[in-house]
Amino acid sequence: MGAHPSGGYILDELHVGMTAEKTVEMTEQRIQQFADASDDFNPVHMDEAFASKTAYRGRIAHGLLSASFGSAVVGTILPGAGAIYLHQSLAFEKPVRIGDKVTARVTVAAVDLESARVTLKTEGYIGDTFIMGGEAIVRVPRRRRPAKD
Template structure:
C-alpha cells in the first residue's frame, strides 16, 4: 500500500516529513532523441541501442534503450519529487527484467520504505513499468536534508 504524493511546494520534502508508504510517480517517454543524447552523455555506443540492422539480429530482435537510461529516470523522481531537492544518492541496487524500446512510456514509481532520523537517510523502493509490466526494480538509499534553507528574501 502506498500514498501518492506530489512535489512539495518548497521543491523537496525534509527528513521529518517523510514516512514509509509515501510514493511518487513520473511518466517518461523514451524517444530516439533521448537514446542518442544518453549515448553521447555516457559514451555508450553499443549498436544494440543505436543500429537497427545489428539489433535485429540479437535476442531482442530490435533496438533497446540503454538500461541505465531507464534507471536514470528514477533519479528524476528522487531529485525533483520524492524526497526532492537536496536529496543525494548514497547507493542503488538494480535488476532489469524486460527491455525498454523507442516509443515506450516508462512509469517510474519511488516508494519510501523506511526513514532513519539518526543518519538522515531514507530507503526507497524504485520500480519502472511499461504498460503495467515491471521492467526494472531496486532499492536506493538517499541522504535527505533535515531542514529547508532559509528564504533569501
C-alpha cells in the same frame, strides 16, 4: 504525489509508504542524448541492423537511461530537492524500446532519523508490466534552507 511546494521534503516530513511516480516516453532523441552523455554507443542501442540480429530482435534503450527516470523522481519529487544518492541497486527484467512510456515509481521503505538516510523502493513499468526494480539509499536534508532575500 506531486512535488512538495518547497521543492523537496525534509527528513521529518517523510514516512514509510509515501509514493511518487513520473512517466516518460522513450524517444530516439533521448537514446541519442544518453549515448552522447555516457559515451555508450553499444550497437544494440544505436543500430537497428545489428540489434535485429540479437536476442532482443531490435534496438533497446540503455538500461541506465530508463533507470535515470527514477533518479528524476528522487531529485525532483520524492524526497526532492536536496536529496543525495548514496546507493542504488537495480535488476532489469524487460527491455525498453523507442515509443514505450516508462513509469518510474519510488516508494519510501524506511526512514532513519539518526543518519538522515531514507531507503526507497525503486520500480519501473511499461503500462502494468514490471521492467526493473531495486533499492536506493539517499541522504535527505534535516531542515530547509532559509529563503534568500
